[in-house]
Amino acid sequence: MRHIISILLENEAGALSRVSGLFSARGYNIESLTVAPTEDASLSRMTIVTSGSGDVIEQITKQLNKLVEVVKVVDLFEAPHIERELMLIKVRAGAKERDDMKRMSDIFRGRIIDVSEDTFTIELTGTGQKLDAFIEALGRTAILETARTGASGISRGQRVLRI
Amino acid sequence: MELSGAEILIKCLQAEKVEYVFGYPGGAVLFIYDELFKQNKVKHVLVRHEQGATHAADGYSRSSRKVGVALVTSGPGVTNAVTGIATAYMDSIPMVIISGQVPTHAIGLDAFQECDAVGITRPCVKHNFLVKDVKDLAITMKKAFYLATTGRPGPVLVDIPKDVTVAKCKFEYPETISMRSYNPVIKGHPGQIKKAAQLLIEAKRPMIYAGGGVILSDAAPQLTKLVRMLGFPCTNTLMGLGGFPATDKHFVGMLGMHGTYEANMAMQHCDVLVAIGARFDDRVIGDPAHFGQVPRKIIHIDIDPSSISKRVKVDVPIVGHVPDVLDDLIKLIEAGKQRPEPKAISAWWAQIDLWKTKDCLRYDRKSKIIKPQFVLEKLYEITKGDAFITSDVGQHQMWAAQFYKFDKPRRWINSGGLGTMGFGLPAAMGAQMANPGATVACVTGEASFQMCIQELSTCKQYRLPIKVVNLNNRYMGMVRQWQQFFHGNRYSESYMDALPDFVKLAESYGHVGMRIEKPADVEPALKEAFKRTDELVFMDFMTDQTENVYPMVGGGKGLTEMILAEEL
Numbered sequence: 001m002r003h004i005i006s007i008l009l010e011n012e013a014g015a016l017s018r019v020s021g022l023f024s025a026r027g028y029n030i031e032s033l034t035v036a037p038t039e040d041a042s043l044s045r046m047t048i049v050t051s052g053s054g055d056v057i058e059q060i061t062k063q064l065n066k067l068v069e070v071v072k073v074v075d076l077f078e079a080p081h082i083e084r085e086l087m088l089i090k091v092r093a094g095a096k097e098r099d100d101m102k103r104m105s106d107i108f109r110g111r112i113i114d115v116s117e118d119t120f121t122i123e124l125t126g127t128g129q130k131l132d133a134f135i136e137a138l139g140r141t142a143i144l145e146t147a148r149t150g151a152s153g154i155s156r157g158q159r160v161l162r163i
Numbered sequence: 164m165e166l167s168g169a170e171i172l173i174k175c176l177q178a179e180k181v182e183y184v185f186g187y188p189g190g191a192v193l194f195i196y197d198e199l200f201k202q203n204k205v206k207h208v209l210v211r212h213e214q215g216a217t218h219a220a221d222g223y224s225r226s227s228r229k230v231g232v233a234l235v236t237s238g239p240g241v242t243n244a245v246t247g248i249a250t251a252y253m254d255s256i257p258m259v260i261i262s263g264q265v266p267t268h269a270i271g272l273d274a275f276q277e278c279d280a281v282g283i284t285r286p287c288v289k290h291n292f293l294v295k296d297v298k299d300l301a302i303t304m305k306k307a308f309y310l311a312t313t314g315r316p317g318p319v320l321v322d323i324p325k326d327v328t329v330a331k332c333k334f335e336y337p338e339t340i341s342m343r344s345y346n347p348v349i350k351g352h353p354g355q356i357k358k359a360a361q362l363l364i365e366a367k368r369p370m371i372y373a374g375g376g377v378i379l380s381d382a383a384p385q386l387t388k389l390v391r392m393l394g395f396p397c398t399n400t401l402m403g404l405g406g407f408p409a410t411d412k413h414f415v416g417m418l419g420m421h422g423t424y425e426a427n428m429a430m431q432h433c434d435v436l437v438a439i440g441a442r443f444d445d446r447v448i449g450d451p452a453h454f455g456q457v458p459r460k461i462i463h464i465d466i467d468p469s470s471i472s473k474r475v476k477v478d479v480p481i482v483g484h485v486p487d488v489l490d491d492l493i494k495l496i497e498a499g500k501q502r503p504e505p506k507a508i509s510a511w512w513a514q515i516d517l518w519k520t521k522d523c524l525r526y527d528r529k530s531k532i533i534k535p536q537f538v539l540e541k542l543y544e545i546t547k548g549d550a551f552i553t554s555d556v557g558q559h560q561m562w563a564a565q566f567y568k569f570d571k572p573r574r575w576i577n578s579g580g581l582g583t584m585g586f587g588l589p590a591a592m593g594a595q596m597a598n599p600g601a602t603v604a605c606v607t608g609e610a611s612f613q614m615c616i617q618e619l620s621t622c623k624q625y626r627l628p629i630k631v632v633n634l635n636n637r638y639m640g641m642v643r644q645w646q647q648f649f650h651g652n653r654y655s656e657s658y659m660d661a662l663p664d665f666v667k668l669a670e671s672y673g674h675v676g677m678r679i680e681k682p683a684d685v686e687p688a689l690k691e692a693f694k695r696t697d698e699l700v701f702m703d704f705m706t707d708q709t710e711n712v713y714p715m716v717g718g719g720k721g722l723t724e725m726i727l728a729e730e731l
C-alpha cells in the first residue's frame with residue numbers, strides 16, 4: 001500500500017544521503033522524496049512517498065527513527081491528511097492550440113506562468129492523481145516538458161509534526 | 164590558550180580515559196601522530212594492517228566493556244579499516260574510529276589518498292562525522308563516544324581533514340551531552356512488563372532465548388537470576404554465549420544453524436518464548452514461516468525497536484535496556500504470589516531431557532586422527548573454562564562455540580553477524596591488551612588465520628602471549644561441508660593448497676611453534692603451551708579433514724530440520 005512518511009531531521013550536510021541510503025540499502029521503495037528547510041532553520045522536513053506491506057512500513061519508520069539525525073517520523077496515512085504536489089508543465093501552444101490549452105488549464109485550475117510564441121508553461125498543484133489526470137488529458141504530443149516536485153503532505157486538524 | 168586540532172583530539176581521548184589506540188600512520192594523520200608522540204597517557208598500538216587495528220579495538224571492547232579506538236589514515240587506511248568497522252557494526256560493538264582526511268580545501272578534487280570516508284562507511288556505522296572546523300572537534304568527539312556506547316552500541320567514525328588537525332581554537336570538553344534527535348529508551352514500559360510476567364507465570368512450555376544484547380548490556384547477573392528463579396530452560400545465541408552459565412543445569416546449549424538438538428526443538432515447541440537482546444537472525448530460527456507454524460506467545464526485550472517484529476511478529480514487545488527491564492520483571496514476579504505450575508514445567512523438562520538423549524554433539528572419540536572437537540574439549544579442561552577465547556570463522560568457530568563452556572560473559576569473542584575471517588588474531592590482541600595477565604586463546608583455521616597473519620609481528624612487538632589453536636584441516640572446512648551436503652561433493656576451490664609451515668612461520672616472527680599430529684599428543688601439547696605464559700605459542704593441530712559440524716540446519720530450512728551426525 002502507498003504511504004506518505006513525513007520526517008523532521010537535522011538540517012545537516014549528509015542527512016539526506018543517510019535517508020536515501022537507508023532506502024536503497026534495505027530495498028524499500030521510494031516513489032518520491034522531497035526535502036526543504038522548515039521555519040526552524042535547524043530542521044529540514046522530508047516527505048517520502050513509499051509503498052509496502054504494513055510490516056515493511058513499520059520497519060521503515062523504525063529504521064528512520066534509528067538514524068541519529070532524524071528527530072521525528074510520522075506516517076501521514078495513520079490519520080486524515082492532505083497531500084499536494086506541484087507540477088510545472090510546458091506545453092505546445094501555437095496559434096491553433098492556444099485557446100484549447102488555456103481552457104484545459106482553467107479546468108484543472110492551473111495557472112499559466114510563462115508564455116512564448118508557441119509554448120505555455122503551466123503551474124498546477126494537487127494530488128499526484130490530479131496531476132496525472134492533467135497529463136492524460138493533454139495527451140503526450142502536447143507536452144514538451146514536465147517538472148514535478150513529488151508529494152508533500154500534512155495532517156488535517158489539530159495533529160502537528162514539530163518538536 | 165588555543166590548541167591545535169591534533170592536540171585537542173588527544174585531549175579528548177584522554178578525557179574519555181582511552182588507554183589504547185590501535186592504529187597505523189600516514190600522511191593525513193601525521194599531526195595526530197606527532198601529538199601522540201608527545202604524551203604517554205594514551206598508548207598507541209601499531210598494527211600491521213588497518214583491518215587488524217579495527218579488529219583489535221573490537222576485541223579490546225568486547226573483552227572489557229570499554230570503547231575500542233582505532234586511528235587510520237585517509238584513503239587506503241580507511242578502506243582497509245572498513246571490514247573491521249562492518250564487523251563491529253553487525254555485532255553492535257562500541258568503537259570510535261578516527262580517520263585522517265585530505266585538507267578541507269582539497270576535498271572533492273580527487274586529491275592524493277582522498278576517499279569519501281563518510282560515504283563509504285555510512286552503511287556500516289552507527290553514525291559518522293566529517294569535522295570541517297576545528298571548533299567542532301571536541302563536541303564531535305564527545306558525541307562519537309556517547310553514540311558508540313549508549314542505546315544499541317556500534318562503531319562511530321570521525322573523519323578529520325589534515326588542516327583541521329593544524330588549525331587552532333580553545334579547547335573545552337563538554338561534561339555531558341544530549342542530542343534532541345537521539346534518546347534511547349532505558350526503562351521498559353510497565354504495562355508491557357506486567358503482561359510479560361503474566362505470560363511467564365502461565366507458561367507450560369517456556370523458553371528463554373538470550374543473545375548478544377545480554378553481553379553488551381552486562382545483564383548476565385539478571386538473566387541468571389531470572390532463569391534460576393523460574394526454573395526455565397535457557398538457550399544462548401552465538402553472540403550470547405556466556406550470558407548465562409553454560410554449566411548451569413538450565414542451559415540447553417546454543418541454538419540455531421549449529422545449535423543443539425534440544426535447544427532447537429525447545430525453541431520450536433515452546434508455548435512462551437522470551438527473547439532477550441536477540442534478533443531472530445536467519446542463522447538462529449531458520450525459515451521464519453516454518454518457525455511460525457507452531458503457535459506460541461513471544462515476549463521480546465530489545466533496546467532497538469527495529470529489532471522487534473523484524474523477522475518474527477511478537478506479542479509483547481518491550482523496548483528497553485536489558486538489565487533495567489529484567490530487574491523490573493524479576494521484582495514484579497517476586498512481589499506476586501503466582502508461580503509457574505511445577506507439574507507443567509517438570510513435564511517440559513522431561514521432554515527436553517528426552518531430546519538431550521540424542522547426544523547431538525557426539526563424535527568419534529576413538530579416532531586415530533585428531534578430532535577438532537577433542538582439541539576444544541581439552542582446551543576447555545586445561546584452561547579451566549576461564550580463558551578469553553577469540554575465534555575466526557568456519558567450522559572451528561562452531562566447534563569452539565559448542566564445546567567450550569562459557570560461564571562468564573565477554574569471554575567468547577567472535578564475529579557472528581558479518582562472519583569475518585581474519586578476526587581472531589587481532590581480536591585476541593585487543594583482548595590481551597585489555598586483560599593483561601589473563602589467558603587468551605585464538606581458535607582458528609588455516610584459511611582464516613592467513614587473512615590477518617601479519618599481526619603475528621604486532622604480537623611480538625607488544626609481547627602478547629596469545630595461544631593460537633589452529634585446527635588445520637587443509638580445507639576451508641565450512642565451505643567444504645556445504646559443498647559436501649548441498650553441492651554433490653564438488654569441492655570447488657575449498658582445498659587449501661600450498662600452506663606455509665606454520666611452525667617455522669611462527670618461529671620466524673620470534674614465537675613458539677608446535678605441530679601436533681596424534682590425538683595422544685593433544686593434551687601434552689596444550690599443557691606445554693599454556694605453561695609458557697609469556698610467549699605466543701602457535702599450535703598447529705592436524706585435524707580430521709572430513710569432520711563436519713553437527714547438528715546442521717541447512718540455509719532456508721526449518722529450525723527442526725536438522726542434519727545430525729551419523730550413528731557411530
Ligand SMILES: Cc1cc2nc3c(=O)[nH]c(=O)nc-3n(C[C@H](O)[C@H](O)[C@H](O)COP(=O)(O)OP(=O)(O)OC[C@H]3O[C@@H](n4cnc5c(N)ncnc54)[C@H](O)[C@@H]3O)c2cc1C
Nearest residue numbers: 374375376380401402419420421440442466485579580582
Ligand atoms: C559460520 C557461522 C555460523 C553461525 N551459526 C550460528 C548458530 O548456529 N547459532 C547462532 O545463534 N548464531 C549463529 N551465527 C551467528 C549469527 O549470524 C548472528 O550473528 C547471531 O545469531 C546474532 O546473535 P543475536 O541474535 O544474539 O544478536 P546480536 O547481533 O548480538 O544483537 C544483539 C541484539 O541485542 C540488542 N541490544 C543491544 N544492546 C542492548 C541493550 N542494552 N538492551 C537491550 N537490547 C540490546 C540489539 O539491538 C540487537 O537486537 C553464525 C555465524 C557464523 C559466521
Ligand SMILES: Cc1ncc(C[n+]2csc(CCOP(=O)(O)OP(=O)(O)O)c2C)c(N)n1
Nearest residue numbers: 557558559584608609610611638639640641
Ligand atoms: C573474509 C571472508 N571471506 C570468505 C568467507 C566465507 N567463508 C566462511 S568459512 C570459510 C572457510 C574457513 O576456513 P578455515 O579458516 O580453514 O576454517 P574451517 O572451516 O576449516 O575450520 C570461508 C571461506 C568469510 N566468512 N570471510
Ligand SMILES: [Mg+2]
Nearest residue numbers: 608609638640
Ligand atoms: Mg580449515
